[in-house]
Amino acid sequence: MRLKDKIVVLTGAASGIGRATATLFAKEGATQILSDIDEKGLNETYKLIDDNAKARTKIIIVDVRNQDEVKAMIDLTIEKFGRIDVLVVNAGVVRVGDVESFPDSDLDLLINVNIKGTHYTCKYAVPYFKKQKFGTIITLASVAAHIGQIAHANYCSTKAAVLGYTRALALDLAPYNVRVNSVSPGATDTPMLQSDVAKQAKDRGLLYEEVKREFEQEGVMGRWAKAEEISTGILFLATEESSYMTGADLRLDGGWVAR
Numbered sequence: 130m131r132l133k134d135k136i137v138v139l140t141g142a143a144s145g146i147g148r149a150t151a152t153l154f155a156k157e158g159a160t161q162i163l164s165d166i167d168e169k170g171l172n173e174t175y176k177l178i179d180d181n182a183k184a185r186t187k188i189i190i191v192d193v194r195n196q197d198e199v200k201a202m203i204d205l206t207i208e209k210f211g212r213i214d215v216l217v218v219n220a221g222v223v224r225v226g227d228v229e230s231f232p233d234s235d236l237d238l239l240i241n242v243n244i245k246g247t248h249y250t251c252k253y254a255v256p257y258f259k260k261q262k263f264g265t266i267i268t269l270a271s272v273a274a275h276i277g278q279i280a281h282a283n284y285c286s287t288k289a290a291v292l293g294y295t296r297a298l299a300l301d302l303a304p305y306n307v308r309v310n311s312v313s314p315g316a317t318d319t320p321m322l323q324s325d326v327a328k329q330a331k332d333r334g335l336l337y338e339e340v341k342r343e344f345e346q347e348g349v350m351g352r353w354a355k356a357e358e359i360s361t362g363i364l365f366l367a368t369e370e371s372s373y374m375t376g377a378d379l380r381l382d383g384g385w386v387a388r
């Protein structure tokens with residue numbers, strides 16, 4: 130088991146990539162604090178975790194936009210386990226639309242969850258990482274941080290921010306023996322991507338399947354990733370198999386950027 134005795138904190142665990150990562154990490158022996166804003170989804174994730182691992186899994190409702198809630202999650206982890214070995218900063222949202230009609234409320238949401246939420250999650254964990262002098266942080270950037278996507282200007286900018294944040298934090302924490310890396314998934318079959326495609330189809334007067342096909346053709350592999358194919362990359366960054374990686378981005382994009 131590659132994460133035996135490791136203490137993991139993971140945000141956005143109620144769905145998609147977060148759920149796949151939580152279930153994989155559970156199989157790999159991790160002790161986990163799983164959080165999300167979505168209580169129902171979080172309970173479903175918990176049910177998917179095999180019975181042996183349930184005893185080392187705790188779920189907690191956290192809105193990453195709320196500093197008090199994020200702090201409580203980190204404090205709880207330290208109180209119960211005394212340390213954090215792996216922090217997976219996964220919670221995120223997408224909003225799609227042309228810039229001229231993009232609602233301010235959607236822009237605020239993107240900034241508050243993707244940028245500020247990433248920062249708050251790291252902010253409250255960093256003092257413990259510095260003190261313990263080990264650990265690894267994994268953020269979720271995106272292929273959208275590397276290329277432009279139609280009708281995604283604001284999503285792309287928030288994910289580019291995550292990439293920059295990750296690189297800079299890696300420099301700050303390197304003297305403390307703490308590694309910080311990001312993962313950049315391409316089109317991954319989760320509720321997020323499905324809602325993104327549905328919205329684009331509606332806005333452009335196309336069928337869902339037509340927009341889906343466009344996304345599938347973006348990578349050279351001609352298909353979407355399964356969430357499990359992203360979680361294995363996150364696992365790699367969580368273990369000592371990636372011991373010489375920091376400030377790096379692991380692109381799991383089916384060849385999208387290579388095209």
Ligand SMILES: NC(=O)c1ccc[n+]([C@@H]2O[C@H](COP(=O)([O-])OP(=O)(O)OC[C@H]3O[C@@H](n4cnc5c(N)ncnc54)[C@H](O)[C@@H]3O)[C@@H](O)[C@H]2O)c1
Nearest residue numbers: 141143144145146166192193220221269271316317319321
């Ligand atoms: N699916 C893709 O194609 C894709 C591609 C690149 C990057 N990503 C990134 O991967 C991460 C996971 O995305 P996913 O595809 O699994 O999406 P998803 O929508 O399936 O899951 C995201 C989770 O984040 C949670 N969340 C949203 N706002 C929150 C908040 N304020 N506080 C706490 N939790 C909150 C949601 O409830 C949900 O459970 C995101 O950061 C996303 O931007 C996804």
